[in-house]
Amino acid sequence: xxxxxxQLDFIIELDRxxxxxxxxxVKADKNRFExxxxxxxxxxxxxQILHEYAVxxxxxxxxxxxxxxxxxxxIDAGDMFAFSDEKDLAEQEDKEIAAANRLFGxxxxxxxxxxxxxxxxxxxxxxxDARFAKAMDRVLPLLQNMRNEGGSWAKHDLTKSQVIERNKxxxxxxxxxxxxxxxxxxxxxxxxxxxxx
Amino acid sequence: xxxxxxQLDFIIELDRxxxxxxxxxVKADKNRFExxxxxxxxxxxxxQILHEYAVxxxxxxxxxxxxxxxxxxxIDAGDMFAFSDEKDLAEQEDKEIAAANRLFGxxxxxxxxxxxxxxxxxxxxxxxDARFAKAMDRVLPLLQNMRNEGGSWAKHDLTKSQVIERNKxxxxxxxxxxxxxxxxxxxxxxxxxxxxx
Numbered sequence: 001x002x003x004x005x006x007q008l009d010f011i012i013e014l015d016r017x018x019x020x021x022x023x024x025x026v027k028a029d030k031n032r033f034e035x036x037x038x039x040x041x042x043x044x045x046x047x048q049i050l051h052e053y054a055v056x057x058x059x060x061x062x063x064x065x066x067x068x069x070x071x072x073x074x075i076d077a078g079d080m081f082a083f084s085d086e087k088d089l090a091e092q093e094d095k096e097i098a099a100a101n102r103l104f105g106x107x108x109x110x111x112x113x114x115x116x117x118x119x120x121x122x123x124x125x126x127x128x129d130a131r132f133a134k135a136m137d138r139v140l141p142l143l144q145n146m147r148n149e150g151g152s153w154a155k156h157d158l159t160k161s162q163v164i165e166r167n168k169x170x171x172x173x174x175x176x177x178x179x180x181x182x183x184x185x186x187x188x189x190x191x192x193x194x195x196x197x
Numbered sequence: 198x199x200x201x202x203x204q205l206d207f208i209i210e211l212d213r214x215x216x217x218x219x220x221x222x223v224k225a226d227k228n229r230f231e232x233x234x235x236x237x238x239x240x241x242x243x244x245q246i247l248h249e250y251a252v253x254x255x256x257x258x259x260x261x262x263x264x265x266x267x268x269x270x271x272i273d274a275g276d277m278f279a280f281s282d283e284k285d286l287a288e289q290e291d292k293e294i295a296a297a298n299r300l301f302g303x304x305x306x307x308x309x310x311x312x313x314x315x316x317x318x319x320x321x322x323x324x325x326d327a328r329f330a331k332a333m334d335r336v337l338p339l340l341q342n343m344r345n346e347g348g349s350w351a352k353h354d355l356t357k358s359q360v361i362e363r364n365k366x367x368x369x370x371x372x373x374x375x376x377x378x379x380x381x382x383x384x385x386x387x388x389x390x391x392x393x394x
Contacts, residue, residue: 004377007246011337012344014242018235019226029216035226038215041238045211045265049204049308061258068242068261111246140208147209180201 003108010106016075023081023152024144031148036071036079039140043067047136053174058132066122066133069115073099081152082141083162096123125169135169139181142167146184150193159197160189200305207303213272220278220349221341228345233268233276236337240264244333250371255329263319263330266312270296279338279363280355293320322366332366336378339364343381347390356394357386 017040021033044067051058071079076099080092104115121130142163145151153163163185170178188194214237218230241264248255268276273296277289301312318327339360342348350360360382367375385391 001377004250004373008340011239011243011246012340014239015223015341016225018223018231018239026212026215028213029232034215035235037238038232038234041234041241041265042208042211042215044238044241044261046208048262048265049208049304053201061261064241064258064261064265065245068238068245107246143205143209144212176201180198 006106006108007111010103013075013103013106014072017072020071020074020079022079023156024141025148025151027144027148034144036074040068040071043136043140046140047133050136050139050174050177051132053177054128054132055175056128056173059129062118062129063133063136066118066130067136069119070122070133070137072103073119075099075103081156082138082166083156083158128173131169131173135167135173135177138167139170139177142181142184145193146188150188150191153188154193157195159195160185161197163188163194203303203305204308207300210272210300210303211269214269217268217271217276219276220353221338222345222348224341224345231341233271237265237268240333240337243337244330247333247336247371247374248329250374251325251329252372253325253370256326259315259326260330260333263315263327264333266316267319267330267334269300270316272296272300278349278353279335280353280359325370328366328370332364332370332374335364336367336374339378339381342390343385347385347388350385351390354392356392357382358394360385360391 017037018035020036022036022039024034024039025031026034044064047063047067048060051060051063073096077092077095080088100116100119104112107115121127122133125131125134145153167181170181185194189196214234215232217233219233219236221231221236222228223231241261244260244264245257248257248260270293274289274292277285297313297316301309304312318324319330322328322331338349342350364378367378382391386393
């Protein structure tokens with residue numbers, strides 16, 4: 001039963017991700033902040049719906065797994081706004097590596113290795129699967145902000161080039177989605193939700 | 198672009214599941230009610246971690262997809278407590294079928310068929326994948342209630358036999374998990390969280 005007890009401890013620990021709040025707002029629930037657990041659900045499904053747009057072969061099962069686990073480190077490290085300054089983002093990276101070791105380390109060794117490697121693959125964003133997963137993590141906030149008068153972009157006075165840079169994984173990998181994203185960003189500038197810089 | 202627009206409309210519509218609240222409480226976030234989006238995330242990961250206990254071959258990718266979508270119908274039909282009376286549960290079933298048609302119907306035809314069939318497979322719980330998925334949907338509330346002094350069981354004065362009946366998918370399919378669940382239910386009775394009936 002020792003293995004099972006470790007797995008159940010990890011599963012219960014996951015509950016805490018429901019209390020980690022992001023900058024994104026949930027328009028459908030009185031514009032409260034979104035938590036990282038429901039966000040992970042949303043992008044896993046988004047990946048499943050949109051993976052046909054990738055021009056290279058994506059293993060959707062791996063991508064879904066990556067997206068389901070990609071924010072678990074925030075249980076210890078907290079969420080950091082994507083457009084924070086570079087020093088803060090570098091410190092956050094160290095915190096997240098320690099968090100991955102502690103949290104995935106609750107699992108039996110074989111699953112620890114599997115989840116930790118999958119999370120690192122996502123973070124490094126070198127493989128097709130990881131790049132597609134990253135793209136999904138980034139395209140959803142764009143959709144949310146576009147439906148919410150600029151949402152967190154407008155609130156933090158962001159620029160067009162910052163948002164383009166963040167969504168660039170789509171370029172080449174899913175050209176049709178990339179065209180859509182570029183058009184949305186132009187519209188956001190026109191609407192005054194992003195600065196034209 | 199018509200296909201993409203349909204898919205994006207569906208993805209945005211999914212946001213509403215974050216505003217559908219269940220009976221379960223999130224202990225890690227001030228004991229607020231849990232919503233169906235974060236619940237879906239949690240059980241999809243639970244399935245990934247525990248599927249090795251199934252004695253028959255489970256297609257974990259299909260199971261994860263099933264669990265990610267299984268509650269989407271609640272966007273229109275709302276959540277109904279699992280132990281409601283039979284007449285209410287039958288009415289809920291009709292509402293959910295209509296909801297599946299409207300919500301998955303937002304997608305292009307091919308994806309509508311795929312998601313609708315996957316959801317129906319889950320509901321009918323005849324295949325190995327669907328039975329394992331159902332078992333995960335039911336074992337997590339048990340874990341949550343055991344960590345929360347009986348949680349929704351104690352609040353609704355439930356009996357041991359009701360909870361056993363609800364978790365029976367594990368019997369035969371994952372005997373080790375079934376033994377664990379039976380032991381937890383006995384402990385809940387001993388602690389006064391479930392009535393011994």
